[in-house]
Structures are given as C-alpha cells and as structure tokens.
Amino acid sequence: MSPIPDLDALAKDAIADITAAGDLDALENARVRHLGRKSVLAELLGSIGALQPAERGRVGKEGNAARRAIEAALDTRHAMLEGEAMGSALLADRADVTLPGDATPLGALHPITQVRLEVEEIFLGMGYAVADGPEIETGFNNFTALNTPAGHPARSESDTFFIAGGEEDEVLLRTQTSPVQIRIMQTGPPPVYVIAPGTVYRRDDVDATHSPMFHQVEGLAVDEGLTFANLKGTIAYFLQQLLGDRDVRVIPHFFPFTEPSVDVSVAWTDRHGRTDWLEVAGAGMVDPNVFANVGYDPERWTGFAFGFGLDRIAMIRHQISDIRLLYEGDLRFLEQFA
Numbered sequence: 001m002s003p004i005p006d007l008d009a010l011a012k013d014a015i016a017d018i019t020a021a022g023d024l025d026a027l028e029n030a031r032v033r034h035l036g037r038k039s040v041l042a043e044l045l046g047s048i049g050a051l052q053p054a055e056r057g058r059v060g061k062e063g064n065a066a067r068r069a070i071e072a073a074l075d076t077r078h079a080m081l082e083g084e085a086m087g088s089a090l091l092a093d094r095a096d097v098t099l100p101g102d103a104t105p106l107g108a109l110h111p112i113t114q115v116r117l118e119v120e121e122i123f124l125g126m127g128y129a130v131a132d133g134p135e136i137e138t139g140f141n142n143f144t145a146l147n148t149p150a151g152h153p154a155r156s157e158s159d160t161f162f163i164a165g166g167e168e169d170e171v172l173l174r175t176q177t178s179p180v181q182i183r184i185m186q187t188g189p190p191p192v193y194v195i196a197p198g199t200v201y202r203r204d205d206v207d208a209t210h211s212p213m214f215h216q217v218e219g220l221a222v223d224e225g226l227t228f229a230n231l232k233g234t235i236a237y238f239l240q241q242l243l244g245d246r247d248v249r250v251i252p253h254f255f256p257f258t259e260p261s262v263d264v265s266v267a268w269t270d271r272h273g274r275t276d277w278l279e280v281a282g283a284g285m286v287d288p289n290v291f292a293n294v295g296y297d298p299e300r301w302t303g304f305a306f307g308f309g310l311d312r313i314a315m316i317r318h319q320i321s322d323i324r325l326l327y328e329g330d331l332r333f334l335e336q337f338a
C-alpha cells in the first residue's frame with residue numbers, strides 16, 4: 001500500500017490543471033487524469049477497505065471532499081469553455097446585413113389581364129359596373145334566352161363542350177359572355193350599365209387567330225331612350241381611350257339577340273407594315289324578344305349590347321401576330337409585358 005497522498009495538495013494541483021485547460025478536449029483529458037478510473041484519487045477511494053480501520057473514516061471523508069472540489073472545478077471550466085465555443089461559433093456565423101440581398105424576381109400580369117383591367121377602368125369611368133358570370137352555363141342562358149332557341153342555326157354553329165343535359169336542359173362551357181346579360185337582367189330592373197369580362201370556349205381549330213379558349217368583354221346598357229347613336233358613341237369613345245386615334249368601321253351583321261346588329265373593326269398595321277381591318281366586336285340594339293325573355297317591358301326600355309374580343313385587343317395593342325403566343329406560357333414572350 002503506497003503512502004496516503006496529501007489530499008489537499010492533490011485537489012489544488014488538479015484544480016490548477018483543470019483551470020489551465022485551453023479547450024474542451026484538453027478539459028476532458030484533465031478529467032480522465034484526475035477523476036478517471038486510474039487516477040490517484042479513484043484508486044485511493046477504491047481501496048479504502050485496505051486501510052487501517054482508524055484511517056478509513058478520515059481518508060474517505062477527505063477523498064470525497066477532494067473529488068467534489070475537482071468536479072466543481074470541472075463543471076465551472078466546462079461551462080466557460082462551452083460558452084466561448086458557442087460565442088466563436090456565433091461570431092463565425094454572423095450575417096453581414098450590409099451584403100446585397102438575393103433579389104426575388106417580380107412577376108407581372110399577363111397581357112390579357114392588363115388589357116382587361118384597362119377596359120374595366122375605362123367603363124368604370126363611364127359609370128358602368130363590372131359583373132362576373134360562370135364559365136359553365138345553361139343552354140338556356142347561353143342560347144335560348146338570347147333569342148337562339150333549340151334548332152336555331154346559330155346554335156349548331158357554336159359548338160362547345162357539353163357537360164350534361166339534353167336539348168332543353170343542357171349544361172355547357174359558355175361560347176360567349178352574352179349569357180351574363182341574361183343573369184344581370186334577371187337580378188333586377190333597368191336601368192342597367194354593366195360590363196362582364198370573362199373566358200369563353202368554342203370548338204375551334206387552333207391557328208394564328210383562333211383558340212378554343214379565349215376572352216371577351218360583354219357590355220349591356222338598358223335605359224329609356226337609348227339609340228344606336230349611344231351604342232356607336234360608346235364604342236368610339238372606348239376604342240379611342242384604349243387604342244388611341246384609329247379608324248373604326250361599323251358594318252351590318254347578324255346576331256340573334258340584337259336588332260340591328262353590327263360588326264366593329266379597327267384599322268391595324270401588322271409588323272410587316274400591312275394595314276387591314278381587324279374585327280374586335282359584335283354589337284347591336286337589344287332584341288325586344290330578349291327583353292321579353294327576362295321580363296323587361298320592350299315598349300318602355302331600349303338598350304344596346306356589345307361583345308369585344310379581349311385577346312384581339314391585346315394583339316392589336318402589342319402588335320402580336322399570333323394568338324398562340326398568349327397561351328404558351330413562354331417567359332421570353334411574357335417578360336416583354338412586365
């Protein structure tokens with residue numbers, strides 16, 4: 001049995017050693033040295049049974065006191081070194097708030113949406129309200145109430161996607177925004193000044209000027225004493241606001257729900273310098289039959305209606321020669337309108 005060490009001195013040396021540990025690894029080495037299984041203290045405490053009975057109590061007490069003092073020093077040093085390690089990790093991680101940020105690219109409205117918003121703005125300025133209608137419509141609203149009864153030739157011309165029902169109660173993708181006229185007139189009495197932009201569908205073969213899905217903006221004015229002059233003036237003002245000074249041509253046409261009916265075209269020059277008329281709207285004076293269908297008195301009220309092609313207007317606006325560009329989602333095209 002080796003002589004019993006001076007436990008006081010042993011604890012002091014160990015604590016000095018621990019306090020000098022420069023990092024967490026060095027501290028762990030110190031712990032093993034002073035408290036590990038092979039340390040002087042551990043061996044002493046493990047062999048107390050071999051001491052003289054008179055010595056056991058004192059050595060046990062002083063040995064344990066030394067161990068607690070060393071443990072406390074270890075804890076203190078550990079907390080300190082850990083704090084320093086965390087501090088330097090934080091420093092290394094520090095964000096430089098003066099660096100330029102990562103720019104998030106801004107999106108932009110689609111050219112058709114831009115045109116729609118401009119159209120709404122112009123009509124709001126003329127005192128019109130903006131209404132909305134469903135793209136899935138009844139055959140009644142899309143055709144019958146618009147003076148296009150079952151069997152009418154115009155009905156078979158506008159083929160679309162039929163969702164449910166038979167000839168009398170069919171449900172379909174609307175072929176025009178005109179059914180919104182019916183919905184509006186069914187909800188309240190005249191006077192009415194409203195536009196209704198939206199998406200419409202037709203069984204059309206895709207080419208540079210046709211798409212099976214496109215956009216219209218419907219207009220309806222019903223009041224006492226409205227005449228064709230009001231229709232023409234409204235359209236002329238609207239086109240002038242939207243497209244600037246251009247020649248506008250109004251020629252006779254046929255639509256089942258207006259009488260008389262016209263086609264509206266504007267002069268436009270394509271990118272190759274060719275000038276031509278481009279049809280942008282159908283319009284006319286509301287047919288008295290339509291008023292009768294919604295319960296308006298045709299003897300008292302007159303009105304006009306129009307349906308503009310929004311895609312067409314966007315194309316004129318931006319000299320786009322192919323409608324397909326509007327629907328392909330090609331960023332190289334779309335970014336030009338941002």
Ligand code: DAH
Pocket residue numbers: 175176177178218219255257258261281282283284285304305306307308
């Ligand atoms: N709905 C017609 C179409 O899609 C366009 C139209 C013509 C709308 C005359 C009208 C109108 O409101 O009065 O071809």
